[in-house]
Amino acid sequence: MLKDMSSQKDNIQDSLLSLVNINLQIGERSLLENVNLELNRGEIVTVVGPNGAGKTTLLRVALGLQKPTSGKVTVNAGITIGYVPQKLHIDPTFPITVRRFLALAKSHKKVDFSKLLDDVGAAHVIDSPLQNLSGGELQRILMARALMREPDVLVLDEPVQGVDVHGQVELYELISRVRTERNCAILMVSHDLHLVMASTDRVFCLNRHICCSGTPEVVINDPAYTELFGAHAARHLAFYVHDKEHKHEQDPQHVNSCDCDEGKDCV
Numbered sequence: 001m002l003k004d005m006s007s008q009k010d011n012i013q014d015s016l017l018s019l020v021n022i023n024l025q026i027g028e029r030s031l032l033e034n035v036n037l038e039l040n041r042g043e044i045v046t047v048v049g050p051n052g053a054g055k056t057t058l059l060r061v062a063l064g065l066q067k068p069t070s071g072k073v074t075v076n077a078g079i080t081i082g083y084v085p086q087k088l089h090i091d092p093t094f095p096i097t098v099r100r101f102l103a104l105a106k107s108h109k110k111v112d113f114s115k116l117l118d119d120v121g122a123a124h125v126i127d128s129p130l131q132n133l134s135g136g137e138l139q140r141i142l143m144a145r146a147l148m149r150e151p152d153v154l155v156l157d158e159p160v161q162g163v164d165v166h167g168q169v170e171l172y173e174l175i176s177r178v179r180t181e182r183n184c185a186i187l188m189v190s191h192d193l194h195l196v197m198a199s200t201d202r203v204f205c206l207n208r209h210i211c212c213s214g215t216p217e218v219v220i221n222d223p224a225y226t227e228l229f230g231a232h233a234a235r236h237l238a239f240y241v242h243d244k245e246h247k248h249e250q251d252p253q254h255v256n257s258c259d260c261d262e263g264k265d266c267v
């Protein structure tokens with residue numbers, strides 16, 4: 001009996017954030033229509049959709065930065081949310097090192113920056129000017145800054161933008177690791193379906209309203225997904241599974257002669 005009760009408890013999902021019947025109208029424009037989304041501890045949820053679909057707007061509503069016209073946003077009392085925005089304006093006339101940038105962020109307790117950066121694979125840039133970082137390095141620093149708050153929920157708006165395919169794979173692996181090691185929930189936005197599918201538990205396809213949602217396997221076979229992204233994209237951008245044994249360094253020609261499904265995009 002006791003055993004039954006504990007397994008029941010394990011199955012109860014720890015909901016951290018929920019959006020119910022969210023509508024947002026600005027002027028004549030309807031930006032979000034009847035959106036429902038729930039985020040549970042330990043899961044990665046990805047919102048995909050074309051440009052202008054309302055992905056960033058949805059995150060802003062979830063974060064309480066944008067008030068919906070109607071609907072309810074519920075955030076569990078006492079949880080901490082870390083946010084990595086889509087854009088960070090870095091003033092080129094104000095040079096700042098990574099260490100200084102992190103020191104400017106609010107944190108409840110003293111943080112060991114070397115360890116933090118080591119955790120996100122960016123220890124080597126600790127004394128570099130922020131302006132000199134590559135796209136992938138900058139994303140790691142922004143993620144490190146968000147992690148300083150020890151968030152229960154990490155919200156990432158297009159975390160791999162401007163990063164090459166190899167860097168994207170690494171960043172999605174980092175995101176999965178952060179989720180596992182910190183047992184937080186991750187809510188992220190991506191245009192990219194290709195790589196993100198392998199690194200997410202649930203996907204929401206958004207085009208103002210939720211066109212379809214579910215596990216990546218369910219979504220990729222949903223006609224609404226094909227309608228939104230086109231049959232070619234749905235077929236071509238099937239699951240990306242990176243074979244780590246798959247090496248290219250020894251044979252540069254291999255990139256073009258590779259017989260895996262990725263063709264010349266294979267990394």
Ligand SMILES: Nc1ncnc2c1ncn2[C@@H]1O[C@H](COP(=O)(O)OP(=O)(O)OP(=O)(O)O)[C@@H](O)[C@H]1O
Binds near residue numbers: 050053058191
């Ligand atoms: N405050 C606002 N007032 C009016 N329109 C807005 C406002 N914020 C966003 N929009 C519009 O709402 C639509 C959705 O914008 P949003 O940035 O959420 O889309 P997105 O899916 O994140 O797009 P992208 O993939 O290009 O980043 C866009 O057409 C945008 O111009």
